Amino acid sequence: MSPDQRDGPESVPSASNPSDGPESVSAHSDLPARILELGEELRREGVAVGTSEMLDAFEVLGEISWTSQRDFREALAATLAKSQEDRRVFELVFDRFFFRAAEIAAVQEGIREGERAALGELTEEDLEELRAQIAAALRDGSEGAMRDLARMAIAAFARRQEGSGVIGVDVQRIRRALGLRAEPQLELPPEGGRATDHYGLPREALRRFEALLRRELERAQIERTGSLPPARALGELDRALPSGPLADLAAVHRVVAQLRRRLATQGMQNRGHRRHAQVDVRRTMRASLQTGGVPVVLKYRPRRPKRPEIYVLCDVSTSVTSASVFFLSVLHALHDTFRKMRSFVFIERISEVTDIFEHERNFKAVSEKISGDAGVADISGYTDYGRVWSEFLTQVEDDLHPRATVIVLGDARTNGRDPRADIFAQIASRAGRTFWLNPEPRLYWNYGDSVIAAYEEFCTAFECWTTAQLEDFVRALTRPVASAQ
């Protein structure tokens, strides 16, 4: 399925090529246009592909042989996708783009696959045989065998039951019916029966097999209908807020790693007092040479960014259950990166959990400990912000200073209790900066018992329920402070 092989035969060599690419590129009249289209598509998915990247891509294609799809793909990736995230999008777009391109050509040319090999009635033994073959192919990781088996599996199941018409559902249905699992099942005996159950299948190979199933199903669908389904943007589905705490912890860690870096450099650099600057003797001497050894211009040591101090207050009450998993993983990631950081969780009263985060690595254990014996004394299970503020203030009053940053994670729903914005104002005035992250969409703010408006006077509030919004927050957090508060 090498793209050039698919596209090659139809293309006519042409001399009038708009691109300035090397000789080999202009031999294919189609290809430059295709590459540009691919670039277009990448841009639509949010990958920053500039003109210089496109030029590089053409230059690179002049240097490699196109007979290997791998080289072709890697060479394009090296020039077009310039971060891990971009690279992931590139893989998806590249597959989709050339898959579609090839299918369009096939539909136009009227090429159809021959009738699928007719299988007899599917018996349990056949199924078991197929299962064993797939498991073996997954272990070997041979792409060709896996593709053939994917098609056999699809053919087998088309006979057994009606496809649902939704490709994602069909893929899972087939996988389940074949009993392909990644997780080891230790309770089954290692010997006898299905030997693969005991250790589970390699996760990566299983994922590839699913991708192949998906692709073959798509191809069958295109063949049936004789047209392509509309291209769907990769969009939010692939980049939404981490919902599974363990699986997507890595995504949160990535965002927070950026947050740390920006906090550590940009935000703090512009603060503080110039009068503490130290004279850099070496550079002053060096500069003095321009004035014949007389130090006319003093040079100062560059200011090292100060370590930020962060206080995080995290709501873990029932009204934010869905979001608190996200918040806790943010906290968890923050603890990995900041040393001077104290965290508190609260419902009705607050409880310091800095120690738990520092000593417990496993996220699951952390959340269990917090919900269990962290000592969040909740009698009613309803948030009492007034009480939280006053307790927080008594605990940290002496430590708060203008370089400290206070971040509150919560929905500001007081359950009808007094918000005590006056105490919150005291906290905000002592701390350098105060931020509020609200997991509710802005639309719902200040409806019902939400009192975010009362607090918003003293802090900057953000809605935060996707990683993109978390990044917005990071950007705001690191913006230079206009004036001292």
Place this chain on the structure above:
Amino acid sequence: MSSSQTQEPASVADVSAGLREVGYLPGESTALVSFLATRLGKPVLVEGPAGVGKTELAKALASYLGRELVRLQCYEGLDEAKALYEWNYRKQLLRIQAEASGTGWEAVQEDIFGEEFLLARPLMTAIASEEPVVLLIDEIDKTDQEFEAMLLEVLSDFQISIPELGRVESRTHPIVLLTSNNSRELTEALKRRCLYLWLDYPELEHELEIVRLHTPELSETVARRLVEVIGMVRALDLKKPPSIAESIDWARALLLLGVKDIDADTFTETMSVIVKHRTDMDVVADRVGLKLRSPADVA
């Protein structure tokens, strides 16, 4: 240095074989991007987790191409005086004092801003070198954005402007590798000038090959078991997953101990070679130690 000067590699396979010869087993994309770098003369931005051989790649490329390796280690607060060039002001002062009277200002000034008084730092060395070199700019993500901006002139035009002297242009074309641990986003301007290479932990077979290369005396079965276990450990969410260097260390340790098979006991005893955080050790002992118990009997 350049006694074994190799000519430009002609194909990706050449690069791959050449790197193998000097003891670096490149992945497919690594070989391809290295090849493109030598052909196009574009800098390569190498990103990936710590310990996957980013710095090693630069060293291997240098020794394969028979070039000198010039290394610039980046850190917070690195400035051009340490990266590009600096005037040797002590020498300049002495020069001025030695001729305090008698010489005119013009003569002295012309004199003390000559190349004799210039201290070349890594970037300058790489650009001004007679022989082509491999320039490694390590951990670029540790520097400030201002420094990145300064690099742009060097990376795109291979030249350095010195106000007192004029422009120093490169005589030869260095191969430039920038490495980053991805601790912050680099600027678009820098990325645009580079080819991008993402190095990840190698796949099982690839890592097995690497381990076997470094510890050929270790038996095949133990080595295979070892990389499988390493894979299991990496799948956990750890503070610091074991790097390739650590797998090799572990292989050496097992070799010294004369281990025949990795079972739960050997694992817990030697685990500290690959896991280096107390909290991580608990997790690993818990999860991997358990898994090792039963299959050990079967294998």
